[in-house]
Amino acid sequence: MQGRVQYQSEQADEGLYFYDFNVQSHDQKQEILTGLKQSPKTISAKYFYDQQGSKLFEAITCLPEYYPTRTEINLLRQYQQQILERAGEQCLLIEYGSGASTKIRLLLDALKPKAYVPLDISKDFLFACAVQLRAQFPWLEIHATCLDYHREATLPAQLPRDFKRVAFFPGSSLGNFTPSESLSFLRGVRATVGDEGALLIGVDLVKDKGTLNAAYNDVQGVTAQFNLNILSHLNHLGDGNFNAQHFSHEAFFNEQESRIEMHLRSDLDQMVYIFGEHFVFKAGESIVTEYSYKFVPQQFERLARDAGFVSHKMWCDAGKNFALFWLEAEG
Numbered sequence: 506m507q508g509r510v511q512y513q514s515e516q517a518d519e520g521l522y523f524y525d526f527n528v529q530s531h532d533q534k535q536e537i538l539t540g541l542k543q544s545p546k547t548i549s550a551k552y553f554y555d556q557q558g559s560k561l562f563e564a565i566t567c568l569p570e571y572y573p574t575r576t577e578i579n580l581l582r583q584y585q586q587q588i589l590e591r592a593g594e595q596c597l598l599i600e601y602g603s604g605a606s607t608k609i610r611l612l613l614d615a616l617k618p619k620a621y622v623p624l625d626i627s628k629d630f631l632f633a634c635a636v637q638l639r640a641q642f643p644w645l646e647i648h649a650t651c652l653d654y655h656r657e658a659t660l661p662a663q664l665p666r667d668f669k670r671v672a673f674f675p676g677s678s679l680g681n682f683t684p685s686e687s688l689s690f691l692r693g694v695r696a697t698v699g700d701e702g703a704l705l706i707g708v709d710l711v712k713d714k715g716t717l718n719a720a721y722n723d724v725q726g727v728t729a730q731f732n733l734n735i736l737s738h739l740n741h742l743g744d745g746n747f748n749a750q751h752f753s754h755e756a757f758f759n760e761q762e763s764r765i766e767m768h769l770r771s772d773l774d775q776m777v778y779i780f781g782e783h784f785v786f787k788a789g790e791s792i793v794t795e796y797s798y799k800f801v802p803q804q805f806e807r808l809a810r811d812a813g814f815v816s817h818k819m820w821c822d823a824g825k826n827f828a829l830f831w832l833e834a835e836g
């Protein structure tokens with residue numbers, strides 16, 4: 506993780522605050538060009554999330570094949586009371602990659618946190634969702650913060666102090682990180698929540714190949730649209746000329762690496778310009794757009810321990826598809 510950067514803050518109304526760490530001003534150009542020069546060519550999964558990408562992800566969560574969202578929501582409903590007992594009263598609730606803040610709504614009324622801090626890279630979507638959330642929960646103090654959680658290790662200084670910090674990281678987004686990124690991310694969360702803090706995290710588990718492959722290859726083609734939308738986001742950022750019609754969505758479970766791999770395969774020999782540089786694609790060559798690692802519980806608990814957390818509880822569905830872990834900071 507890198508050090509803190511300048512951010513702008515704005516109080517939209519009494520109790521609703523926006524902070525912008527200026528994700529766009531970071532060296533996105535360098536990051537994107539470096540990824541496209543790798544072999545295989547790679548685009549970081551964070552570039553899925555422009556406004557359209559965030560909307561498409563919300564559509565994915567409603568697909569019949571995409572079991573993680575409904576399974577995690579059922580777990581949050583079923584074990585709400587046990588979660589509340591662990592979080593205690595008046596915590597500072599920090600959600601990483603909050604998206605539409607759908608899952609946290611299930612806990613807010615009962616949890617009554619001191620404040621809610623949604624963190625996300627997709628600025629317009631984050632801010633629109635914070636306004637909606639405030640309308641639905643007028644008593645809730647919200648500090649919506651646009652940042653890249655791979656970069657910013659420190660949160661806005663204006664957050665309420667002296668309350669237990671509970672982090673929430675749903676959606677198995679940890680699976681999008683490489684193993685070493687996962688460890689450094691979890692260590693960053695551990696530093697953020699402090700010695701009295703905790704982390705509630707959703708983790709997708711290893712399961713049969715058929716279920717996994719179907720979840721990332723829905724028949725309606727929404728995941729394909731989501732994958733291809735990354736090219737239009739890149740065009741926007743780097744004045745590029747990727748033509749989404751010349752690439753195809755591909756997703757499969759790599760058993761050896763225990764991960765879903767999502768790719769965009771070039772349908773023909775082509776040359777693409779972006780940020781003033783050109784890239785040659787052979788027909789059949791692919792760009793890696795996402796890895797989504799699947800875990801076995803003991804392996805995840807070991808990772809958490811290495812990051813300074815102890816697993817106090819695991820809640821899991823009957824089919825052992827998805828798990829929620831309650832992790833407490835340990836000294």
Ligand SMILES: C[S@@+](CC[C@H](N)C(=O)[O-])C[C@H]1O[C@@H](n2cnc3c(N)ncnc32)[C@H](O)[C@@H]1O
Pocket residue numbers: 550551554559562566574601602603604605608624625626627652653654655675676677678
């Ligand atoms: C897979 S979605 C999960 C959304 C929601 N938490 C859920 O569980 O349904 C990942 C979310 O993390 C955000 N995100 C992705 N990369 C990020 C990054 N590097 N920094 C901050 N947010 C990021 C995306 O904008 C998106 O809202």
